[in-house]
Amino acid sequence: MYKIVNRVSVNKNLGKYWNVFQCEDTEKCDLSIDINSSVFEYCGINVFPETDYPLVFQSENALVSANSDWSKVNITLLAGKQDGLEGALSAVLMTHLSIRNGLLMHASVVEYQEKGILFVGPSGIGKTTQAMLWNQYKNAIIINGDMSLIHYEDSKYYAYGYPIHGSSPYCENRKVEISGIIILEQSLENRIEKITGIMMVESVMKNIFLPKWFEKGVNDALKTINGLLSNVPVYLLKCRIDQQAVELVEGVLFK
Structure with a gap:
């Protein structure tokens, strides 16, 4: 769990700079981010995990889908490549906070x-x-x-x-x-x-x-x-x- 204004849960270790923002309070999560990879590629088509949220935008190899209040987000990495992940995470945090008094x-x-x-x-x-x-x-x-x-x-x-x-x-x-x-x-x-x-x-x-x-x-x-x-x-x-x-x-x- 990270504390970046709000409590943010991510299912992936994002490295040392994110670890600076780790917190012990895990009782409540304000923003849940699930990062996964496309399931497989078939005839040039990427097949993704099913999600309940609509696709919103793409940042290089990262596809972002979110629920209506941006409290639950899925980031799918094309072929597992992380190009664009940092940009996607930044956009997700910015969007989540935009309706919660943040910039x-x-x-x-x-x-x-x-x-x-x-x-x-x-x-x-x-x-x-x-x-x-x-x-x-x-x-x-x-x-x-x-x-x-x-x-x-x-x-x-x-x-x-x-x-x-x-x-x-x-x-x-x-x-x-x-x-x-x-x-x-x-x-x-x-x-x-x-x-x-x-x-x-x-x-x-x-x-x-x-x-x-x-x-x-x-x-x-x-x-x-x-x-x-x-x-x-x-x-x-x-x-x-x-x-x-x-x-x-x-x-x-x-x-």
Whole structure:
């Protein structure tokens, strides 16, 4: 059993990074994932185990079927090949949480003074690099260098660790209240400014993964995003890779 915001049961050992999220509470399962392989191939046709759930999408060699509230999921691997399994698992977790006050964001997350900072942006923008600077200069804990789960609970927004972390080696099983969202932009000079309105929404939205195959999930996720942006400040950080970039963020979030 894993604890990734909710309790997740998987019938397969998913490796060391998932093992970080193992929990002892096995009494209740919020999401059950059954991973299996096609039974056999006949004349080029893959024959799959019977399932009570409709097929939703395919991620390379992984076919995903789910019940209506995404609490029970089957992942069938074509010919037992695991290509696409990580993407399928990520999509399943994202979809499950979308109707349970959760989001998946392309962001590194650090914990500093018991608060969380999200560094947001596409691959290669420097999310992990900024997180490493915070670790170097402020002894902040890097929870994940590439992905973060966002969850609304107890009237607050929290960032959670996530077993999938891209090319970044950082993967911690921690939860921290979010103090701010930092949109990254590479620059020759360091400068930070608070952003609002359309610029804020567009900057954040393009770094959030939405379950486009699940209409209710998209609608509920948009409500969660609206709440997040109404309660958590968003800043644009134009920055170099140096200590001053760290000091600028600390100055606006930890006055």
